[in-house]
Amino acid sequence: MKLKENIKLFIFEAAAALCGILTIVFAALPAYFEADKADLSLLEMAFGSGDRIQSNGLLIMAFIILVLGVVCSIALAVFQILHVKFLNDKVITIMAIASGILVLVGGIILTCGLFISGLDKANSSLGFTQGNWGIKSGMIITPIFTLISFALCYPSALIILHHKDVADKESKPANKEVKM
DSSP, X not given: OHHHHHHHHHHHHHHHHHHHHHHHHHTTSEEEEETTSOOEXXXXXXXXXXXXXXXXXXHHHHHHHHHHHHHHHHHHHHHHHHTOTTOOHHHHHHHHHHHHHHHHHHHHHHHTHHHHHTHHHHSOHHHHHHTSEEXXXXXXXXXXXXXXXXXXXXXXXXXXXXXXXXXXXXXXXXXXXXXX
16 A cells, blocks of 8 residues: 555656746746837846846746755655655655645745836836736736646655544444434
């Protein structure tokens, strides 16, 4: 039964890692457009784009946090499939929680790059309404895959509670039906 559980947890963590990688890839898609200027991605907002926008330390930190979360998720998936000796319920839970939180924090801060970089303040609200500037697909897809990656870390993060529930269920005697 433990082998079957390891495979299930591997699938969830591998899917979380894949969605985390897709979050990074989608952060490179155009996320902001402005009339008569080149589109900007979330990564360009973080690392700068020539003279148009300077690099932003908070967004760079968010990108690094996102990458660390993906690396943690990949490591947990590899540990699950290889059945390493030090992998117990506590290690699985800690790594899954760390992976999920790192991906969530990094992805959400990176998604707020438009507001953190100040590009929304550089243009008027009327310009947004008239379509002179706005958001593109990268700004929408990045947080979606961030949340999916976070949600896929959930089964591994609750493995201690799952095993405790199973043990409690097995230790209780069978409930007899009470007739009234």
